[in-house]
Amino acid sequence: MPITKLTTSDDFKRVKEDHSQFIVFKNSTTCPISAQAFEEFEKFSEDVAEEVYYLNVQESRPLSTEIADTFGVKHQSPQALVFNGGEVVWNDSHWRITYTSLTDAAKQFLK
Template sequence: MQKVNTTDEFTALLNEHSKLFLLKNSTTCPVSHEAYKEFSKFAEEQEGAFFYLNVQEARPLSNDIAEQFEVKHESPQAILFSEGQVVWNASHWNVTATALKAEWQKL
């Protein structure tokens, strides 16, 4: 799992990977902490492109993603991208290793 902080970094990642998962995470929210643990567990068990951002540190990027991809901002929020487009997202208690794996393997 790699942290991403800027729109330029994220755009480069979208261009580099045909599919990737991004987790929007809050460093102050207990629900986000649980989602982060689930996302980490999933990422450790899979091969692929897995990234996260902390909304407090990367608010402009978080806002850019919500606006550009027309996905209402939530935190925590897992977003799956394929070929540069959002194909799935989930938030709060729906961010589980099982759900992430199921969606990842569909692509």
């Protein structure tokens, strides 16, 4: 599945309206850990049927903050979030974002 970039609150609202299940990756463009996690996310996106999105925290700080505040998930970057039914049902960050952890989360929380 191709990864779609989110930049604004309106982008995110459209995703929530159009999809009950999706995954968002919060990326830092200046962090080497984030770069490695994004590579894992890209590999994962090639094998997953769910919608996958990302945002660059430096470019979209208001959206990143909105997601953290709205869903009660402490902001981190890198961070992967699985949304199902309008809620964050799984999230993880930093070195724990791997192809395997993402695949396991998708199998467990997305049907």
